[in-house]
Amino acid sequence: MSSITVDGKEYAVDEEGYLADLSTWVPGIADVMAAQDDLTLTDEHWDIINFLREYYEEYQIAPAIRVLTKAIGKKLGKEKGNSKYLYELFPYGPAKQACRYAGLPKPTGCV
Amino acid sequence: MSILHTVNKSAYERNALESCLGHTRPGDAVLLIEDGVISARAGSTAGEKLAAAMAETGVSIYALGADMAARGIPEDKLVDGVKAIDYAGFVDLAAENDAVEAWL
Amino acid sequence: MGDMNEGGSTKKFLYLNRKAPYGTVYALESLEVVLIAAAFEQDVSLAFIDDGVYQIIQGQDTTGIGMKNFSPTFNALGDYDINKLYVEKESLDERGLTEDDLMPLVYEDEDDDWAEKPSIRVVSRAEMADLMQDQDVILSF
Numbered sequence: 286m287s288s289i290t291v292d293g294k295e296y297a298v299d300e301e302g303y304l305a306d307l308s309t310w311v312p313g314i315a316d317v318m319a320a321q322d323d324l325t326l327t328d329e330h331w332d333i334i335n336f337l338r339e340y341y342e343e344y345q346i347a348p349a350i351r352v353l354t355k356a357i358g359k360k361l362g363k364e365k366g367n368s369k370y371l372y373e374l375f376p377y378g379p380a381k382q383a384c385r386y387a388g389l390p391k392p393t394g395c396v
Numbered sequence: 397m398s399i400l401h402t403v404n405k406s407a408y409e410r411n412a413l414e415s416c417l418g419h420t421r422p423g424d425a426v427l428l429i430e431d432g433v434i435s436a437r438a439g440s441t442a443g444e445k446l447a448a449a450m451a452e453t454g455v456s457i458y459a460l461g462a463d464m465a466a467r468g469i470p471e472d473k474l475v476d477g478v479k480a481i482d483y484a485g486f487v488d489l490a491a492e493n494d495a496v497e498a499w500l
Numbered sequence: 501m502g503d504m505n506e507g508g509s510t511k512k513f514l515y516l517n518r519k520a521p522y523g524t525v526y527a528l529e530s531l532e533v534v535l536i537a538a539a540f541e542q543d544v545s546l547a548f549i550d551d552g553v554y555q556i557i558q559g560q561d562t563t564g565i566g567m568k569n570f571s572p573t574f575n576a577l578g579d580y581d582i583n584k585l586y587v588e589k590e591s592l593d594e595r596g597l598t599e600d601d602l603m604p605l606v607y608e609d610e611d612d613d614w615a616e617k618p619s620i621r622v623v624s625r626a627e628m629a630d631l632m633q634d635q636d637v638i639l640s641f
Contacts, residue, residue: 344576345568349539352579406520406551408594431523434551439596462564466522468557468601 291317303385307341310388318386322377326386330374332361337387347384347392398423400493404430404500407442412499417445422454425489427481429460433469436478443475450477460486511636512543517552519641521570522562527555528570530641535573538580545584545635546577549591549628556585556620558603571603578607583619590625 286305288295291313297305302318304310315334319326326334336357340348348356350368358366365371371379380392401424407413413435416426426449428436435442436459446457461480464471471480481489490496515534519526534546548556555571562569577583585605592598605619623631632638 343572345570345572346535346576348576348579349535351539352576356579404523406523408551409519431520431551434520434554434595437596441594443596463522465561465563466565466567466569467520467554468559468561470559473596 289314289317289321301385301391303391304388307388307390310338314388315386322382330383330386332365333357333371333374333379333383334387336360337383337389341387341389347380347389349392350380353380397495398425398493400424400489400496401426402496402498403428403432403435404498406431407435407445413442414445416499417449417453417455420449420453420455425456425458425493427458427460427486427489428463428478429486430463431467433459433463433467436464436474437469438473438475440475446475446478458485458489510541510543512634513537513545514632514635514638515544515546516632516638516640517546517548517555518550520551520554521560522565522567526641527552530639531555531570531573533639533641534577534582535580538582541581544582545586545631546582547586547588547628547631549588551591551595553587553591553595553597553602556587556602556605557597558601574603574605577605578619581607583607583617585619585621586628586631587620587622588625588628589622592622 286297286299288297291311296309296314299305304314316326337347340356354366354368354371357371368379375382384390384392401416401420403413403416403426405412409431413432420426435446436457437443449455450457457478458481459474459478461471461482464480474480515530517527517530521527534544538544556574560569560571587602599620599622602620606616607619608614609617
């Protein structure tokens with residue numbers, strides 16, 4: 286199993302780069318994963334990442350993209366509740382990429 | 397000779413519990429684990445059979461607490477006379493009896 | 501499953517859940533399939549009969565058995581527009597359970613100013629049999 290290093294500490298990740306143990310997540314992991322994708326995380330990114338973590342905490346799943354956009358629109362405003370906005374933030378696919386940064390497992394059956 | 401019988405299937409799913417209860421002797425212990433704990437819920441038709449078995453054959457009946465908790469069965473919802481035990485209690489039962497017989 | 505939505509027609513899907521959670525993998529598998537298939541936007545109902553009623557019982561705590569407690573995920577079904585969860589009364593009765601022992605699952609009704617409404621409907625065995633007759637596809641777990 287490969288790993289990523291954050292603040293001198295190693296964290297195991299699976300073959301697709303998802304954190305092996307989500308309980309070990311620290312915010313620095315998201316920054317390091319983003320840097321590997323040539324991305325700098327802004328407050329807008331963190332809104333989504335934090336939302337995903339809260340959603341997972343409550344429901345024990347990562348939401349499908351359709352559910353994510355609807356919920357983001359409700360929580361952060363209609364102008365953000367669409368997949369165009371989310372794809373601009375996370376060009377590799379909002380659910381997949383943002384979930385990876387958030388330390389969540391890969392969402393089942395979605396982009 | 398006394399036997400610890402373990403039953404890991406719900407009485408509504410398989411006849412393991414029924415068959416087990418038909419093969420016990422006074423002094424034996426029956427431990428319900430995994431989906432087997434569903435049979436120990438008070439007010440259930442399976443629970444009535446357990447109560448009858450305790451009265452008629454003199455077996456002791458136990459249910460594993462961790463499996464009860466996973467299935468949302470609190471201790472105060474067990475059939476009267478069924479005792480909730482933890483993993484250490486499971487080990488004690490295995491040690492106290494001469495043999496362990498698993499009803500799969 | 502690619503032609504499920506062919507011609508834009510909506511079919512009635514019933515997921516039949518008959519097993520208790522954790523003892524076997526059926527309950528978790530069913531929930532995962534339901535969530536994935538929700539993307540196809542069909543008319544989905546979930547039925548809980550026999551030991552399947554234990555899947556949505558309140559107060560599940562799996563710390564002692566070292567397995568993931570997936571019962572909170574049922575609360576997300578409303579987000580996926582799955583809001584018809586039929587529970588058979590006879591199955592509850594046989595197991596010493598009542599509707600009060602089940603999780604209070606709700607959904608927000610888009611057509612009614614997002615009012616919270618109960619997703620669980622307790623029905624008789626006869627009503628459940630009628631519900632089965634009324635489906636296009638029944639998937640068993």
